[in-house]
Amino acid sequence: MKIVNIIVAIVSGIIVLLGYFFKLPELENLRGSLLNWALVLSGVAGLVAILNLIFSVHWKRVRDKHPLKGTSLIIIISFGVTFIAGIFLGPSNPGFQKLVTAVQVPIESSLMAILAITLVIASLKILQRHRNWMGFVFFVSVILFLVLNSGVLAFTSEIPILRDLLSAFHQVPVAGARGILLGVALGSIVTGIRVLIGSDRPYNG
Amino acid sequence: MTGWNLVGFLLVLATAAGIFIFSSKKVRARYPALFRKIPAITRLKRAIGLSVEDGSRVHVTLGNADLTDTANTSALVGLSALHSIGQLSANSDQPPVSTSGNGGFALLSKDTLRATAAETNTRDFYDPDLGYLAGATPFSFALGAMDVIDQSEVKTNVFIGSFGVEAGLLTTRAEDRAPFTLAASDSIVAQSVFLATSRDVLIGEELYAVPAYLAYRPAHIASLRVQDLLRILTGGALLIGAFLKGLGLI
Numbered sequence: 001m002k003i004v005n006i007i008v009a010i011v012s013g014i015i016v017l018l019g020y021f022f023k024l025p026e027l028e029n030l031r032g033s034l035l036n037w038a039l040v041l042s043g044v045a046g047l048v049a050i051l052n053l054i055f056s057v058h059w060k061r062v063r064d065k066h067p068l069k070g071t072s073l074i075i076i077i078s079f080g081v082t083f084i085a086g087i088f089l090g091p092s093n094p095g096f097q098k099l100v101t102a103v104q105v106p107i108e109s110s111l112m113a114i115l116a117i118t119l120v121i122a123s124l125k126i127l128q129r130h131r132n133w134m135g136f137v138f139f140v141s142v143i144l145f146l147v148l149n150s151g152v153l154a155f156t157s158e159i160p161i162l163r164d165l166l167s168a169f170h171q172v173p174v175a176g177a178r179g180i181l182l183g184v185a186l187g188s189i190v191t192g193i194r195v196l197i198g199s200d201r202p203y204n205g
Numbered sequence: 206m207t208g209w210n211l212v213g214f215l216l217v218l219a220t221a222a223g224i225f226i227f228s229s230k231k232v233r234a235r236y237p238a239l240f241r242k243i244p245a246i247t248r249l250k251r252a253i254g255l256s257v258e259d260g261s262r263v264h265v266t267l268g269n270a271d272l273t274d275t276a277n278t279s280a281l282v283g284l285s286a287l288h289s290i291g292q293l294s295a296n297s298d299q300p301p302v303s304t305s306g307n308g309g310f311a312l313l314s315k316d317t318l319r320a321t322a323a324e325t326n327t328r329d330f331y332d333p334d335l336g337y338l339a340g341a342t343p344f345s346f347a348l349g350a351m352d353v354i355d356q357s358e359v360k361t362n363v364f365i366g367s368f369g370v371e372a373g374l375l376t377t378r379a380e381d382r383a384p385f386t387l388a389a390s391d392s393i394v395a396q397s398v399f400l401a402t403s404r405d406v407l408i409g410e411e412l413y414a415v416p417a418y419l420a421y422r423p424a425h426i427a428s429l430r431v432q433d434l435l436r437i438l439t440g441g442a443l444l445i446g447a448f449l450k451g452l453g454l455i
Binding site: 129 | 210211213214216217220221224225228271272273275276278279281282284285307308309311312313316317333334337338339341342344347348349352370371373374377380391393396398400401402403404408409410412413416424425427428431432435436439
């Protein structure tokens with residue numbers, strides 16, 4: 001069974017990859033069908049994982065009288081209400097969407113606010129965490145680009161030398177990000193191909 | 206087929222050939238791998254060893270990349286890392302726990318934990334609920350994963366995968382609660398958040414070196430070598446391009 005899984009995964013991956021490079025109608029159709037199946041399977045996997053979260057993790061907590069059983073009970077009830085409402089009203093129903101967003105948006109906005117404060121405090125503590133050149137350079141860069149992007153140096157646009165200098169400074173983070181992204185892209189290519197040729201199998205079957 | 210498609214296809218073929226060649230026993234024996242020191246990974250190995258000794262648990266979180274998304278290779282690296290961490294902590298009675306923000310990766314993490322338990326003959330300790338979906342949206346995932354970070358038996362946290370700014374909540378909590386946290390992501394935003402909030406951070410392509418450094422499997426080492434070659438080629442192409450542009454030829 002394991003070998004069948006590996007063969008199916010490798011063949012499907014190769015067909016999808018070839019579909020990107022060779023624009024043959026048959027190959028494109030096959031690739032489209034495989035990708036659609038993958039999307040359906042991914043959706044089913046999502047549902048299975050959510051049901052597992054509800055019944056294996058949170059229901060277990062309620063049953064085992066875990067200290068967080070109250071939170072888990074709220075999660076189970078919320079999931080049940082949302083799931084039933086979603087089935088009967090449909091996900092595109094305006095009332096259903098309002099019900100979901102009226103809960104989700106304020107909670108996520110609050111979390112974003114907490115995150116903003118957390119990141120400010122973390123930035124102030126960065127020199128404690130990274131007592132090396134990297135931490136120092138990161139800290140100085142953050143301060144420098146906060147000042148540059150704040151607009152307080154807008155008057156320099158009238159002075160040619162300063163304008164060119166600041167313009168050059170603005171290119172530095174772009175260059176750095178490109179360097180990091182190139183490394184990430186090469187790593188992604190090699191990891192993807194390693195999985196594609198079956199050298200690395202995250203699916204064990 | 207356009208010219209760039211051909212270049213892409215040849216690149217894929219060359220990369221696959223490179224992985225096969227560098228994985229062969231003959232090449233490995235003739236050109237043994239030399240690893241540069243990555244302190245964060247050295248400390249991760251030590252933390253895994255300590256977790257086995259003190260009976261604590263390692264928490265691996267894979268981020269919220271979609272299984273059908275192109276940015277999911279970092280989560281695939283996370284799965285490889287989970288496999289290696291499971292093997293390294295096989296002597297412990299607390300197998301690693303894994304959280305993710307995507308259903309597909311949650312199921313793959315269960316499968317990885319099951320396979321590791323079978324390989325290390327520790328089926329008695331295998332619990333399918335140790336790999337689960339922490340939340341379906343980025344913030345709900347972060348809150349679900351924070352629940353695991355708060356568990357008293359979790360003393361090592363490993364964040365490998367695709368994250369957004371919500372990663373700041375996770376790493377801040379992990380740094381407060383656990384003695385060791387390793388953070389790595391393919392996202393530039395997450396990398397900057399990690400650098401501000403965590404001590405041990407992997408930048409850029411260092412993320413893709415984790416499986417090779419943890420397990421020394423031939424395929425992982427070969428892929429690192431191919432990555433190095435591709436980096437040299439890309440760097441060379443960029444320099445030549447800049448030179449030609451400077452001369453006004455392109």
